[in-house]
Amino acid sequence: MEFTTKITTLSLLFLSLLILTTTTATCTNAVCRRGDPTVRFPFRLSSHQPESCGYSKGFDLTCGNNGVNRTTITLPFSGNFTVEVIDYAAQAILINDPNKCLPERILMLNLTSTPFSGVDVRPFTFFSCPTSDYPRFGQLTPITCLSDKNSTVFATAWPISVNYLSSQSCRLIKTVEVPVHWPSYEQAGSSWELTDNLWLTWRVPRCRRCERRGGKCGLKSNSSSETICSDAPKPAIPRRDQYAIAIGAGIPGTLILFGLVCLVYNRISAFIKRLHPVPHSENNNPQAHSLQSNIMIMGLDVSTIESYPKIVLGESKRLPENDVTCAICLSEYEPKETLRKIPLCQHCFHADCIDEWLKLNGTCPVCRNSPEQIL
Template structure:
């Protein structure tokens, strides 16, 4: 490795000025528009957001005005979405905000969510289908996750993004609405349902202040009489010139770089010495045959012939044709037996399962999934 070339490249990097990003040295706007909070546990509010009646209108961008309620919550108004949402977190670098319902019933707000007239949009949209089911189908609440704040003594509401659950619930429940939800993390197919209580993840495209924030600056209007957004540099506001910034960077960076190179060179020399010793030792030590034979593979489940010997039956038009009339649900996949499905029975305990489910279970577990009885294996062929 050619260390002088690396040093030259890094020195050029330090002395090369960064790209301009509308950085200005100082401003009255920057001095008067200070960070604010509704509560010590709430997110910090600064441009493009501003707390209403807490500063001049030039301290925030249109559409980003927030208020503080009597509980100290920071509220953001989304005009066509039924009013105010509570702000849970703001990431100014990535220009993202997480919101929820201040009254703890976010699914109700989601049903009327409309971001078209706001400066915000979803980072990730996922379609959810809302279902209204009768309480007579009480078993559903054990299989899925009902929305408590929208359910009552007569109906249960569910929301799901799973296509298989949508097909199933459509046959027994009423579809309320299909909604695109700006979820924080996408739900996958195996997540059958959700109460949609997690924060909504939104972002804004303009004003573009993410790069300014990530470089330690603060965004704001250039003056009281213009809508031009600029980046106020923190160093400049403290009276340090840009040339002094580069001098500080070089003064701290070059010695640290030289120290790192010296440590890296020392480590390389140590590794070379260890490599030579290992090569010498490997030549002088004679080869020996391994004294320990490889361990045999231990089979935990049942063998194939034993599993195939278990009796099968095809479910008729009524589940009562099963050996045990009350066993109308497969204990492994928790799905009800349907006509023409193949069911397999364990002879030792007479418990039944879907043939495919038990065929996948027994090679790994030599016991019944319900009573843990260990079935007898077939005798080995002579």
């Protein structure tokens, strides 16, 4: 009986591993047509990839309809949009209207039931003006797909233009918040006009750091919404070894510099003594040689390091002195990361970064004070 139970348990374990391997193997990149963006987690192409390859229904993509083989996303309450670009490292998606009248879609845009929000949002006001008065509005670009022979439609975010059109024989249609790509504000002549696309971003899942490292982001399991980063190339030199090399190279340099300073100091002292001889009794005074320097502070012991408080970073990522990056690894802090704070000087770092640092060098990387001296 016991033998049979063990065999059954091993069989189930083998079967679960086989299913997991099969599921992972089917989550390959997909594309609708040449030139379209590559589709991978958190998105999935519903006709090519199983449901487990995407994060949620909100990230489902299709290859369009009516014979148009374009990558398409359906936004609840807003309809279908073509997907022009997916920037996985920036967690941004560029979408457009397949019918080439994006302003009309913007007037009805509703992102409430989607995982997306605007990369940057700017209020645009739409006006319908008599076509006969168009020469007076020559500085503005008309929206041809919304205009006809009797009225011309404009959309602007420039306050001066909004005030001007409001004072003319124009009818205000609507003011809407439009998701735009903020660098376009720097483009002369188009800073306050609608562009040909919309930039959206998503906050969850957070795969930005994994993508930037060249890894593959995905679900930890089919029954969990937790993500993991796999296949990320390891750095040529591990972080711990990088610290050791940096500190190992810094200590000899410091010793050489200190030796040069001592040599110059001794030469100057000898020259001064020749000019102003000191009585023999003073030369034997121990107080005359009181100048000493502690040139190196050794690392701290593990128990001291572990006594320093830890902080689990919240969604707001608020820290003392508005720190946003770790001064050791120079990576931006992310919510739910564990930080360690050096008492009194209040400087914070990634816990694993500062632990390795303090084992080799007992000074704060920012203010260079010794935590032991501070305490």
